[in-house]
Amino acid sequence: KAGVTQTPRYLIKTRGQQVTLSCSPISGHRSVSWYQQTPGQGLQFLFEYFSETQRNKGNFPGRFSGRQFSNSRSEMNVSTLELGDSALYLCASSLGGLTGTSYEQYFGPGTRLTVT
């Protein structure tokens, strides 16, 4: 079974621009979560989508948004980029249900975003 894929793997953008990152979950997984990883703040939860609905949201400004499509693929968008948005953005997929195995999240390799 193919793992979680994220595109692009690397991205360089300029302050003020906007960016869209894509995540394709493991086949059959309906939940996609996004995390930001930085050396200073560590791993922080951005949001989770399940069946095209945002189910949970972290403490990030409204410049960070996401969506999920009917095939469970997800995108996240960051508008008006700031230098501090430079980070590794990870997405994770899971079954999203209410049993123990559903709680396991499987992460993609990440998208490394550099804002200059």
Place this chain on the structure above:
Amino acid sequence: AQSVAQPEDQVNVAEGNPLTVKCTYSVSGNPYLFWYVQYPNRGLQFLLKYITGDNLVKGSYGFEAEFNKSQTSFHLKKPSALVSDSALYFCAVRLRSGGYNKLIFGAGTRLAVHP
């Protein structure tokens, strides 16, 4: 506020020796607990989880972890370390109620296994 603490930035172990990576948590209620490992330029790999039941859980690559409710700890252990275990290890919690798939991560512990 919910939080996860990994008190050691780095753990150094000789190959063949047992290893322990520490994790304590502070959350309301009984959380679900996880360990993940991250290799350079890679995403996180799931190692093991505690949901309920036996306090000692076994996971991938020979790792295990012990849930201690009274000490609110979930330390990661392995009886015999390998050089290939060298990586960044993250402990994470998920709330039982309303947490859905939001994971709260510790800061990470870098494990260095020396030949």
